[in-house]
Amino acid sequence: MFGDQANKLVLDAHRTSNLPEITLYQSDLVDDIVKETNDLGRDVDYITEQQRTNPEGTSAEQIVALECQLFVARLSMRRNKRCLLAHQKLRADKMNEFAWLNIDPSDSNSTPQPSLTKTGALGSNYTTRMILDNLSNQEQEYFKQYSQLLVDMKSKYVDIDLSGDLEPPTSIFIDVRVLKDGGEVQTEYGVFNLIKDSQFYVRKSDVERLIQQGYLEEL
Amino acid sequence: MEVDDILRNFDTEVGQRSQKPKVDLYTSLSRVMLNERMAPEILPYQKDLLDEVLSRITNQQQLLLDSHEYGDVNIDSGIITSDYKLQLMIMETDIERLSYLVRLYLRVRLSKLETFTIHYIRLTGERDDTKATLLSDEEQEYLTKYMGLLQSLYNNSILKKIPRELTYLDEVESDISMVTTPDVDEMVFIKVLRDETITIPLEDEDELQLEKDAVFVVKYGLISGYLNIGDVILI
Numbered sequence A: 001m002f003g004d005q006a007n008k009l010v011l012d013a014h015r016t017s018n019l020p021e022i023t024l025y026q027s028d029l030v031d032d033i034v035k036e037t038n039d040l041g042r043d044v045d046y047i048t049e050q051q052r053t054n055p056e057g058t059s060a061e062q063i064v065a066l067e068c069q070l071f072v073a074r075l076s077m078r079r080n081k082r083c084l085l086a087h088q089k090l091r092a093d094k095m096n097e098f099a100w101l102n103i104d105p106s107d108s109n110s111t112p113q114p115s116l117t118k119t120g121a122l123g124s125n126y127t128t129r130m131i132l133d134n135l136s137n138q139e140q141e142y143f144k145q146y147s148q149l150l151v152d153m154k155s156k157y158v159d160i161d162l163s164g165d166l167e168p169p170t171s172i173f174i175d176v177r178v179l180k181d182g183g184e185v186q187t188e189y190g191v192f193n194l195i196k197d198s199q200f201y202v203r204k205s206d207v208e209r210l211i212q213q214g215y216l217e218e219l
Numbered sequence B: 001m002e003v004d005d006i007l008r009n010f011d012t013e014v015g016q017r018s019q020k021p022k023v024d025l026y027t028s029l030s031r032v033m034l035n036e037r038m039a040p041e042i043l044p045y046q047k048d049l050l051d052e053v054l055s056r057i058t059n060q061q062q063l064l065l066d067s068h069e070y071g072d073v074n075i076d077s078g079i080i081t082s083d084y085k086l087q088l089m090i091m092e093t094d095i096e097r098l099s100y101l102v103r104l105y106l107r108v109r110l111s112k113l114e115t116f117t118i119h120y121i122r123l124t125g126e127r128d129d130t131k132a133t134l135l136s137d138e139e140q141e142y143l144t145k146y147m148g149l150l151q152s153l154y155n156n157s158i159l160k161k162i163p164r165e166l167t168y169l170d171e172v173e174s175d176i177s178m179v180t181t182p183d184v185d186e187m188v189f190i191k192v193l194r195d196e197t198i199t200i201p202l203e204d205e206d207e208l209q210l211e212k213d214a215v216f217v218v219k220y221g222l223i224s225g226y227l228n229i230g231d232v233i234l235i
Helices: A004-017 A027-053 A060-099 A137-156 A204-212 B002-018 B020-038 B047-073 B082-115 B117-126 B128-134 B137-157 B220-228
Strands: A173-178 A184-187 A190-193 A199-203 A216-218 B187-192 B198-201 B207-210 B215-219 B232-234
Touching: A004 A027, A004 A060, A027 A060, A060 A137, A060 B137, A137 B137, A173 A204, A184 A204, A199 A204, A204 A216, B020 B047, B020 B082, B020 B232, B047 B082, B082 B117, B082 B137, B117 B128, B117 B137, B187 B220, B198 B220, B207 B215, B207 B220, B215 B220, B220 B232
Parallel strands: none
Antiparallel strands: A173 A199, A173 A216, A184 A190, B187 B215, B187 B232, B198 B207
């Protein structure tokens, strides 16, 4: 039936909205819906054409039938379009969420990202993982440009660090534990090495990026 | 003596902080931030306040850097007491707290712009006076660019493939508009600041009396006017 495909897409979007990652772009499904919509569009054209060229030779009953057909087709087309847009918007929103985290997206399924420790301000369905291959080409382009937009915006407020922690700050220095190895880190107060399971007492603003990227965990 | 000048500055700055103007700045920033955070729609950009806060943060940060340098240079000479470091720590904590408020304020505004993109594009496009005060220049630019991004994403992945008559983004279909707008009927918690009692007429000839210092839960639309002139605040 018309709209079944779109319904699937919406269900998929609904599922995605509760996940901390972005699922694979359903290009087949989207293509099917686009095709269905175009077919419907041709139906509409055909019917209107028929009505125009042949206004008499049809009985009143047939006219009503055609009108109904036309109505349903138009409605289904619009519904499909709205479903497609809603799906795309949801994915765009999730990409935006991710872009604010300053983490590099991973390239493929083979390199699993370390699961991030949740900070309280972000809900459990906040997008914390993104695999570039799951995005369509257009989405990758969008993500790239959105990230650029953020960089531009942030550069206007250098003192504020727009993408910083959204939890109220408590103290300048914090205890952190290293979650994975990652070389040397330079700070104002000297150098420390990221060796797994070691602990440091460091200035929070120095290590905020590392916490976001999953190298460190705040204790 | 440059460094001494800076230190004297620092002392007066610290002195000022305990007095009224500084407290006012901090309180008003918290209020502005909370208002923005709780209101369903975007509020006029508080340009004067934000400019003031931003420039102070920049100054304080510079001062902090200089003071650190001063401390490092004179660490062996005995001029520096342990109190000195503590003072700097307190200063830095204060800067962090201010930046946090500003960050939250700006982020909330951006997220509203992203949620109601088309609505605000329309709103800022049609009337020049709202355009001037509602958004900052940076936000206006962000909004426009973001709309462009979204539009091209929609076009490339969907709209260019489907029949032409479907390509509008602002259709109204069976009374449901495609453009999402802020819900002004949302319930908000308010606190009344004005000395005189505010009376708001309700439907069916009821009235709502807002007394000073009282806390109410009301529909946002009813009090948005008073919010903008600062008679009530959201909490």
